[in-house]
Amino acid sequence: MTSAGDRAKRPVVEVRGLRVRYGPRDVVDGVDLTVAEGEVVALLGPNGAGKTTTIEVLEGFRKRSAGEVRVLGVDPERGDEAWRARLGVVLQSWRDHGRWRVRELLSYLAALYAPYRPDVFGADELLALVGLTDHARSRVGVLSGGQRRRLDVAIGLVGRPDLLFLDEPTVGFDPEARREFHEVLGRLSATAVLLTTHDLAEAEKLADRIAVLVAGRVVADGTAAELAARIAGDTEVRYRLHGREHVLSVADSTDYVRELFAEHGRAVDDLEVRRASLEDVYLALVRESEPVSA
Numbered sequence: 001m002t003s004a005g006d007r008a009k010r011p012v013v014e015v016r017g018l019r020v021r022y023g024p025r026d027v028v029d030g031v032d033l034t035v036a037e038g039e040v041v042a043l044l045g046p047n048g049a050g051k052t053t054t055i056e057v058l059e060g061f062r063k064r065s066a067g068e069v070r071v072l073g074v075d076p077e078r079g080d081e082a083w084r085a086r087l088g089v090v091l092q093s094w095r096d097h098g099r100w101r102v103r104e105l106l107s108y109l110a111a112l113y114a115p116y117r118p119d120v121f122g123a124d125e126l127l128a129l130v131g132l133t134d135h136a137r138s139r140v141g142v143l144s145g146g147q148r149r150r151l152d153v154a155i156g157l158v159g160r161p162d163l164l165f166l167d168e169p170t171v172g173f174d175p176e177a178r179r180e181f182h183e184v185l186g187r188l189s190a191t192a193v194l195l196t197t198h199d200l201a202e203a204e205k206l207a208d209r210i211a212v213l214v215a216g217r218v219v220a221d222g223t224a225a226e227l228a229a230r231i232a233g234d235t236e237v238r239y240r241l242h243g244r245e246h247v248l249s250v251a252d253s254t255d256y257v258r259e260l261f262a263e264h265g266r267a268v269d270d271l272e273v274r275r276a277s278l279e280d281v282y283l284a285l286v287r288e289s290e291p292v293s294a
């Protein structure tokens with residue numbers, strides 16, 4: 001948070017025991033989740049884990065079957081327009097606005113927010129923030145995928161929200177567009193963000209905290225470093241000895257390497273020691289948490 005100083009950060013999202021049932025199946029199966037003011041939290045998980053469903057409940061677009069949910073202190077099923085105006089929601093692209101010009105669309109939306117928000121973003125300020133100033137007069141329909149997504153984010157930000165929901169914000173981006181997009185998010189220090197992603201590097205780069213969702217449950221929640229510490233025992237050691245490659249997981253790589261050299265000296269070649277990456281942690285969590293499907 002920008003000027004909060006030492007003040008304790010209040011939660012903007014509080015979820016306890018959230019369940020969403022489709023037919024006979026709880027696709028969200030007892031989720032607990034908290035997001036504090038100004039915090040960026042990534043919901044990471046495999047296809048079908050329940051990420052979008054969870055976010056839709058928080059946005060007030062989907063009813064829950066059970067659980068306690070508060071978003072900005074309000075139950076999303078009872079949120080009014082003033083509450084909604086404090087949220088930014090970035091859905092997939094606004095395909096039906098193709099004929100609008102970029103600046104015109106942002107100005108129009110800003111006018112809709114104005115009665116509810118004291119300091120809506122001006123269109124030019126928003127265009128500069130997301131790097132679309134040069135496209136202010138372009139029609140939405142001619143923007144590239146990356147430009148379009150930046151416009152989506154601009155639309156989500158018009159009301160200067162306290163909380164921004166981003167559902168898979170960079171799907172289909174090239175690496176350059178992704179980097180630019182990450183820079184835009186980095187500039188939003190006062191806005192809490194809850195994003196879903198499949199992209200581990202993105203979660204690690206953007207999020208203060210990562211919640212891993214597998215089969216409708218949060219199986220891990222912490223910083224990337226905290227998640228990595230969960231399987232910190234596993235360090236991968238690779239080396240070549242007398243022309244043969246060896247790869248193994250060891251608990252204490254320093255001890256292992258010391259003994260390896262003591263025993264084999266210069267016969268050891270191509271040594272590599274690799275700590276568990278977030279990807280290793282994620283895959284291990286998914287493997288150990290995913291139910292065996294029929």
Ligand SMILES: Nc1ncnc2c1ncn2[C@@H]1O[C@H](COP(=O)(O)OP(=O)(O)OP(=O)(O)O)[C@@H](O)[C@H]1O
Nearest residue numbers: 022023027045046047048049050051052053054198
């Ligand atoms: N309207 C619906 N009716 C029945 N089942 C649904 C409905 N919407 C989603 N599901 C199911 O709920 C589960 C969770 O879906 P959800 O879209 O929340 O997952 P996700 O984690 O966002 O997946 P992805 O990463 O593929 O977007 C999936 O098995 C999906 O098939």
